[in-house]
Amino acid sequence: MKKLKFTDLLVTIMIGVVFGVLMKFWDDLYTVVKPIMPVARQLLYGMWFMVGPFAFLLLRKPGTAFIASLAGASLSAFAGHGIEVLMYGFAQGLAAELLFAAFRYRRYSILIAGLAGIASCLASFGLDLIYGYAALETWALIVKYGLRTISAFIFTGIFAVFIVRALEATGVTSLIRPVDKKEYTLLDQ
Amino acid sequence: MFNWFTPKRETWLFRVNPALKFIVFFAFLIITLVNQSVPFAISQAVLYGIVFYVFSGYSLKKLSILSIPLVISFLSTGLTMLLFGKGEAVLWQWGLFKISEESIQHALLLGSKSLSFGFVGFTFILTIQPVLFFYAMMQQFRLPSKYAYSFIAAFRLIPAVTEELQIRRNALKVRNIQFSKGIKGLYERLQSYTVPLFAQSIRRAQRIAVAMEAKQYQMGAARTYYYPTRYNGMDRVFLLVMIGSLCSAFLLSVYL
Known part of the structure; x- marks a missing residue:
């Protein structure tokens, strides 16, 4: 198992922090949308699941999604969203991490990333149940969490994979990814 | 911006070990999270409200500004639950909206919980210094130094990140970029902000890590600390006061 070096750790945490900043701005959009369009609001929710799978797709090392x-x-x-966010982050990160672990950290496709997002979504649903957000009428429950699951797949699967591909084109991923076996064999030639 | 967060007076909460404060608050909020009793949820919200308004040491004006988001989240979570919550004993119905006795209970439970979280969260943020919090986590709770220093370094870079976001926003505006409608536009928007932001941040984080290692920062090595933190008498007072008041909040909710 590839262990995280200090560089990996700092980059992982940096990605989390940048997402935190982005989410702060995203939240402004979300708050505007919130009262007028409850459907659109749930469709934007996937942004909150994106950080863990995104970090894993970028670094491809165990532990990165959770951290x-x-x-x-x-x-x-710290930006004022309250400590409950920390509990949600913990549960969502753990769920995504476990999903990647189930595929032995070797799959980076849209499907697997999207499934990791859905796993995070399920974890947040579990916390919502305990918290009391989920005591809704059945139709409202299905609409709310159904849309959220779709959004989770779109953001963590499709969006994250495409953004990571765009980042690969900039060349930064070569700084941080584990060196491939193929690259070693190229050296031997 | 940061000057705003200077208290009017430093209350006893400021002298409590920051890591201990975090652990205690976090444990108490787990109790808030799993609690399903409405009276206990309300008495907890009142208790944390007292802590926030009396002991955070900030002026009433600032505290009332900070209360605005708390009130909004109380109303928005409560109202959704009130109108769409499940329940049999219907009191009022209009189309999809339905208020029942159960949904009133659920709305009160949810609203009080979100108030409790807000009060405790703000009290914690207002009475600690983030850097000392991480130092205390390393010294009192054995958080590995690699995590603590990564967090401190990344937090130090936040102003740079927000500045870059602002620059990017202006650059897109100057070039008069038009995004498509719908979900495609959402992706375009996300990509045009995140890609440059992440590319820069990753390079910067990688350079900092290399520089730290070049200056002989070693993960897991025994080390000394620039800011020593320790327990003091105030920590014992804090623990006793918090546990005592939570117990009395519980008893009040049972007997009232």
């Missing part, structure tokens, strides 16, 4: 999610949540908590 980045926790870092993003702690920045949000």
Whole structure:
């Protein structure tokens, strides 16, 4: 198992923190949308699940999804969103991490990333149940969490994978990803 | 911006070890999270409200500004639950909106919980210094130094990140970029902000890590600390006061 070096750790936490800043701005959009369009609001919700899977897709190392999610949540908590965000970040990051672990950290496709997002979504649903957000009428429950699941897949699967591809084109990923076996064999030639 | 967060007076809460304060608050909020009893949720909200308004040491004006988001979140979470919550004993119905006795209970529970979280969260943020919090986590709770220093370094870079976001926003405005409608536009918007932001931040974080290692920062090595933090008498007072008041909040909710 590839262990995290200090560089990986700092980059992971940095990704979490940048997401925290972005989420702060995203929150402004979300708050504007919130009262007028409850459907659109749930469709924007996937942004909150994106940080963990995104970090894993970028660094491709075990532990990054969980740590980045926790870092993003702690920045949000410091920015005034309250400590409950930290609990959500913890649960969501753990769920995404476990999903990647189930595929032995070897799959980076849209499907797997999207499933990680849905796992995070399920974890947040579990916390909502305990908190009391989920005591809604059945139709409202299905609409709310159904839309949120779709949004989770779109953001963590499709959006995250495409943004990571765009970042690969800039060349920064070569700084932080583990060196591939193919690259070693190229050296031998 | 940061000057705003200077208190009018430093109350006893400021002298409590920041890491201990965090652990205690976090544990108490887990109790808030799992609690399903409405009277206890309300008495907890009152208790944390007292802590926030009396002991945070900030002027009433600032405290009332900070209360605005708390009131909004109380109303928005409470109202959704009130109108769409499940329940049999219907009191009033109009189309999809339905108020029942159960949904009133759930709304009160949810509203009080969100108030409790808000009060405790703000009290914590207002009475600590983030850097000392991480130092105390390393010294009193054995958080590995690699995590603490990564957090401190990343937090130090936040102003740079927000500045870059602002520059990017202006650059897009100057070039008069038009985004598509719908979900495609959402992606375009996200990509045009995140890609430059992440590319820069990753490079910067990687350079800092290399520089720290070049200056002989070693993960897991025994070390001394620039800011020593320790427990003092105030910590014992804090623990006793918090546990005592939570117990009395519980008893009040049972017997009233």
